[in-house]
Amino acid sequence: MKILFITNMYPSKQKAYAGIFVKNQFEELKDIIDDEDTLDIFYMKRAFTSKVGSALKYIFAFIRFIPFLFKRFDIIHVHYFYPLILLAWLNKKIHKETKIVVTFLGRDINSQIDESNQKFFRKIAKDIDFSIPVGITLAQEISKKLELEKIKVLPCGVNESVFYKENDVKKTYDFIMVGSFIHRKGIDTVIEAIKSLPENSNIKFCFCGSGNYLSELEKLQKNHDVTIKQNQTQDQLRYLLNSSRYFLLMSRAEGFATATTEAFFCGVPVLTSDINNFKEQVEEGVNGFLSPLGNAEILKENFLKLSSIKDDRYKELSNGALNSFKDASLNYVCREIYNIYKSLS
Structure with missing residues (x-):
């Protein structure tokens, strides 16, 4: 053939x-x-x-x-x-x-x-x-x-030999986004939500990718704990996912987001927009959470709520992520x- x-x-x-x-x-x-x-x-x-x-x-x-x-x-x-x-x-x-x-x-x-x-x-x-x-x-x-x-x-x-849970990695970031910094990925909503966070929130964000919202993300670094990574290898992405408590993606349109499934394979629960495609992946309160599309105010509240979840509850969410989409x-x-x-x- x-x-x-x-x-x-x-x-x-x-x-x-x-x-x-x-x-x-x-x-x-x-x-x-x-x-x-x-x-x-x-x-x-x-x-x-x-x-x-x-x-x-x-x-x-x-x-x-x-x-x-x-x-x-x-x-x-x-x-x-x-x-x-x-x-x-x-x-x-x-x-x-x-x-x-x-x-x-x-x-x-x-x-x-x-x-x-x-x-x-x-x-x-x-x-x-x-x-x-x-x-x-x-x-x-x-x-x-x-x-x-x-x-x-x-x-x-998802390549299981690349994306998997590493138990000895410290959680450095609260939320990580992997993908293009473009309007379709909802990065503008994320930026607006971060801007509205109270100064004492101490929520740590990591953004991996590139795109035309890069300069807007860089401006956030003046007043918020925002790390930007570009040109990461898959091994580096696995480490960053394992270093993060939640995977973040506020897309306006997706097919079936591979990056979300990669997060699951690393035991990382997700916070996504509530579009139909994500509803196929996210079981609310089991492996992640859905946030209304384009609503920066509710997204900000979700940042605050999820960053303060207790360890036992977070462990349940992490296990829920690990048990998701084994056939992927x-x-x-x-x-x-x-x-x-x-x-x-």
Whole structure:
């Protein structure tokens, strides 16, 4: 079996953590597949660009893909539907026997497919042989928008050899956020909530990532205990997660947040926004808590309440996190993906 990954999400120096799950899946699958199988990848590295720069990036990607149009693959697996599904679709027009698998991640269907292009992409989607949404809510969305039927919900997968609980690590931070400092991740709400904390709160925050709200976070450091980390390795992120009492993510939209599951594997309960996608992950009071989307005042109150939780109660939450999503391990997910490949070949 000849397999090709196509993705617009791959780590870079600018965004070392973005798309890391695609890289992880690629490397794990290379270890799993049979000796006679091959696995290649065509990727675009994640980077901060303008709208013009982003358009040019895709144009150059389509040009770079031209040699792949004349190569035959048994399976083409597209990570992130829009717009790179067009590359797999073009290849299939030349090589009719090729099977297309798509992992849907959230914004590729929620934000990118609407009334203006839905009819066109429904036609393209007819050539998809198997769909892998990363969450239940997302599965419902792709069924509705693209009329896809052959579907299996699978998260992106957490590498258990990287993300695990370290019992001898001191809790340095109260809350940690891992991800891009952008509006979609709700970082503006977090900043507003921190600004409104009383001066004597002594709540410690750690932010790991990069993005256009970096300067706003840096301003917080004058009056609040805020640490900013950039370009962290996965081992460093595991240590920082274990050094934190709660994982924080106030996103306005997500597919199925891998970073949240990584926190669970480290025994770290979470505080997230109350969007449907997080409701699939967070069991209120068991492995974490939900806070109303975009409400900085209630988020501030949650910061104060959760930072003062007693040790016994926190231990219950930590155990609840550890016992969440055991079937989200990278090895399990990749073996399920490989079984899908074999079912199509």
